[in-house]
Amino acid sequence: MNKTLKVTDILALGFMTFAFFLGAGNIIFPPQAGQLAGESLIPAMFGFLSTAVGLPLIGIIAVAVAGGGWKGLTRDLPPHVATLMAVLIFIIIGPAFAAPRTGLVAYEMAVKPFITDAGQTSLTVFSVLFFAVALFFAWSRGKLIDMIGKYLTPALFAVLAILAIAVFMNPQGDILAAQGDYVDQAFVTGFLEGYNTMDTFAALMFGMLIVDVIRQKGITDDKATCTYLIYAGVIAAAGLAFVYVSLFYLGATSSVIAVGAENGGAILAIYVQALFGPVGQIILSTIVLLACLTTAIGLISACSDYFSSLTKLSYEKWAVILAVVCAVVANVGLSQLIALSIPVLFALYPVAVALVVLTFARKWLPNPRLAYRVVLLVSLAFSLIDAAKFMGIDVSALNMLPLFEYGMAWVLPTFAAMVLSRFIGGDIEQQEAQPA
Known part of the structure; x- marks a missing residue:
């Protein structure tokens, strides 16, 4: 029992x-x-x-x-x-x-x-x-x-x-x-x-x-x-x-x-x-x-x-x-520790969020291996822009990105990568599965 x-x-x-x-x-x-x-x-x-x-x-x-x-x-x-x-x-x-x-x-x-x-x-x-x-x-x-x-x-x-x-x-x-x-x-x-x-x-x-x-x-x-x-x-x-x-x-x-x-x-x-x-x-x-x-x-x-x-x-x-x-x-010291941690959070938090979402979406993905690599890479790339902005680095050339002004430039590109991964990659997965 x-x-x-x-x-x-x-x-x-x-x-x-x-x-x-x-x-x-x-x-x-x-x-x-x-x-x-x-x-x-x-x-x-x-x-x-x-x-x-x-x-x-x-x-x-x-x-x-x-x-x-x-x-x-x-x-x-x-x-x-x-x-x-x-x-x-x-x-x-x-x-x-x-x-x-x-x-x-x-x-x-x-x-x-x-x-x-x-x-x-x-x-x-x-x-x-x-x-x-x-x-x-x-x-x-x-x-x-x-x-x-x-x-x-x-x-x-x-x-x-x-x-x-x-x-x-x-x-x-x-x-x-x-x-x-x-x-x-x-x-x-x-x-x-x-x-x-x-x-x-x-x-x-x-x-x-x-x-x-x-x-x-x-x-x-x-x-x-x-x-x-x-x-x-x-x-x-x-x-x-x-x-x-x-x-x-x-x-x-x-x-x-x-x-x-x-x-x-x-x-x-x-x-x-x-x-x-x-x-x-x-x-x-x-x-x-x-x-x-x-x-x-x-x-x-x-x-x-x-x-x-x-x-x-x-x-x-x-x-x-x-x-x-x-x-x-x-x-x-508390103030110094918080100041150091915030750029790291801006860089890695979106990656963690993307990983969680992918876990639930996995069964609908034709090629999970490809999807995980692409989506997480996209989320990291754009979250680094948000982190750079917070650190005072001039990234104003990218202010045309959606939600850039809110510190959430990663959201739409990550979502777009996730949607695309739903419709591509099936043939690649089948080719990988075939014996050489």
Whole structure:
């Protein structure tokens, strides 16, 4: 008889997935986006939800459809290309950007306010302690669903629910006019802001980790594994949407009390202080520490699992290496880290989106091998233009490209390549299949 998961286990799996996704970027970006969006709150929020909730959920489902692993997602690409893509994505969501950012945000928002003379030394000490704790949990990967899904995440969600209810019951100001790009391009600006969460990348990688957790629970049937993975994705998406909506509304009603705030973290800190008084910082610190810690655990676990499959080093050794690197990189500083990561996101996010779409369209493609190569190459070429534009490189000669001004020059060419690949390549595939 095939083993099945109990409802409590499914919920714990979903909560664990939610906790993996809910990290630094998920907390610091929505409040600032909400404040800038102002009266354009609704379209901006839906744009953000598209890339920060919709795409990660579709990514999780794509992993399930592809058989639960990176090899399934990239089976029509040359092995070395697939491996290079995976390594780059793991580096981005792991030691280079996303994982160190969890430690930095945890320090800036949860610990620094309690330190009188906060400086580089205090950041270094905290980074070491933070990633040591994350390493401890990551080592016990067989118990991840129990430790995170059943204990840490419910505590995190309870505190977030308290904050959300307080925000909607007692908003701290009126919603003012939109600012900057949110005046005329609210949806698109929110859409691009959702890139910063890096959750579409994370979905492709966390999907493999969640499959491993499901199988450690005794589920061996592929169809059942796929179903449970989708359940986990849906639960996580619902939780993320709940958090984002409340944080967007928080930001939109913060223009009076948090005028001039440098970033979303500062907006959130000021708002929580206004809502709860001196206790507010304790509540905020609890939210941030739990959210950042659970994400750091998930990122270190996922990266260690993949890198150990490529090398002779064990999972445990990779976890140590990655935790140490994350602690070192975290000392770069939050603003510098975000500035470095954004051009990389503009370059690689469209490729990840294209890969997800191809996974669902594969059965209608006459020659998947050709289609994957062409579509991903086109998406990369045009996304590099968007990245160059963000970096200040003069690419104005290409401003005739559709959606160029919105930083989305990759969309229509990628779509066109995908449509063309539906109608060409069948004869090539048949010729390749014939014996020489």
